[in-house]
Amino acid sequence: MTRRLGIVGGSGVYGIDGLQGGRWEEIETPWGAPSDAVLRGEVAGIDVVFLPRHGRGHVHAPGDLPYRANIAAMKMSGVTDLVSISAVGSFREEMAPGDVVIVDQFIDRTRDRPASFFGAGCVAHVSLARPVCPRLAGIAAAAAEAPGARVHRSGTYLAMEGPQFSTRAESRLYRDWGADVIGMTNMPEARLAREAEICYASIAMVTDYDAWHPGHDAVDVAAVLAVLKANGSRAQAAADALPARLGPAGPCPHGCDRALDHAVMTAPDRRDPALVGRLRSVAGRVL
Ligand SMILES: CSC[C@H]1O[C@H](OP(=O)(O)O)[C@H](O)[C@@H]1O
Numbered sequence: 271m272t273r274r275l276g277i278v279g280g281s282g283v284y285g286i287d288g289l290q291g292g293r294w295e296e297i298e299t300p301w302g303a304p305s306d307a308v309l310r311g312e313v314a315g316i317d318v319v320f321l322p323r324h325g326r327g328h329v330h331a332p333g334d335l336p337y338r339a340n341i342a343a344m345k346m347s348g349v350t351d352l353v354s355i356s357a358v359g360s361f362r363e364e365m366a367p368g369d370v371v372i373v374d375q376f377i378d379r380t381r382d383r384p385a386s387f388f389g390a391g392c393v394a395h396v397s398l399a400r401p402v403c404p405r406l407a408g409i410a411a412a413a414a415e416a417p418g419a420r421v422h423r424s425g426t427y428l429a430m431e432g433p434q435f436s437t438r439a440e441s442r443l444y445r446d447w448g449a450d451v452i453g454m455t456n457m458p459e460a461r462l463a464r465e466a467e468i469c470y471a472s473i474a475m476v477t478d479y480d481a482w483h484p485g486h487d488a489v490d491v492a493a494v495l496a497v498l499k500a501n502g503s504r505a506q507a508a509a510d511a512l513p514a515r516l517g518p519a520g521p522c523p524h525g526c527d528r529a530l531d532h533a534v535m536t537a538p539d540r541r542d543p544a545l546v547g548r549l550r551s552v553a554g555r556v557l
């Protein structure tokens with residue numbers, strides 16, 4: 271299988287500086303419209319598909335994002351490997367603002383967000399024990415290190431509903447649970463990428479110490495934006511360094527591209543044809 275890289279840009283990342291021949295393309299999916307048009311182009315001669323998660327100009331809140339349409343748009347664009355670039359708060363002294371954490375686990379505290387492509391009429395259960403592709407995470411770490419960022423190669427991301435930041439009590443609780451960083455968007459994105467059999471990795475850019483830290487002011491958007499601005503060129507450099515590291519065609523050694531092999535439970539003659547029709551956009555391989 272030919273590999274194709276997708277990048278979802280989070281807060282502060284609304285384009286890719288190094289993209290050549292970029293053109294914005296509207297995509298309609300059976301799951302609705304994605305956050306924005308996708309930007310297709312080449313970095314170092316390699317195809318890249320970019321989507322600004324919140325839309326250009328940051329118009330979508332984390333709880334209202336069209337997560338299913340975004341992942342479907344990537345799948346329909348031929349993306350096999352998807353890297354998220356996200357702003358996060360930190361629960362660890364050693365994960366300081368300006369650092370990068372390559373997320374490898376999640377605690378999902380979101381609610382009221384459609385979190386699966388499947389459902390009544392076609393039920394499926396994929397494994398999320400390892401929600402991030404280790405091969406792609408290694409590539410993401412190397413790309414993030416290229417511009418000189420301090421990179422932590424493992425971390426648990428707590429996905430909160432938002433849009434308000436956490437209370438101090440919540441922040442302390444999440445820290446006690448073993449979470450390392452906090453954000454509002456990587457779930458259900460990672461779940462949906464797995465269902466769509468896309469390798470997923472997350473470059474989390476630490477912008478603040480969230481609310482638990484006695485020595486730091488409570489997080490606010492101004493502080494987040496100031497750190498994002500200071501590190502914006504590093505995020506761009508990481509995005510530029512990703513495609514060349516993607517590697518040759520071939521199956522995912524960790525099986526992300528076969529996640530649905532034994533996942534669909536509903537008997538073929540009991541499936542809802544309308545849902546199956548929509549599912550073909552992301553799970554056509556097994557339907
Ligand atoms: C601007 S701070 C809060 C906002 O930033 C993060 O978004 P993303 O993951 O897309 O970079 C966080 O999850 C919130 O949505």
Ligand SMILES: Nc1ncnc2[nH]cnc12
Nearest residue numbers: 357358359452453454480
């Ligand atoms: N402290 C924080 N909580 C949630 N999302 C964030 N994004 C950046 N910083 C954050």
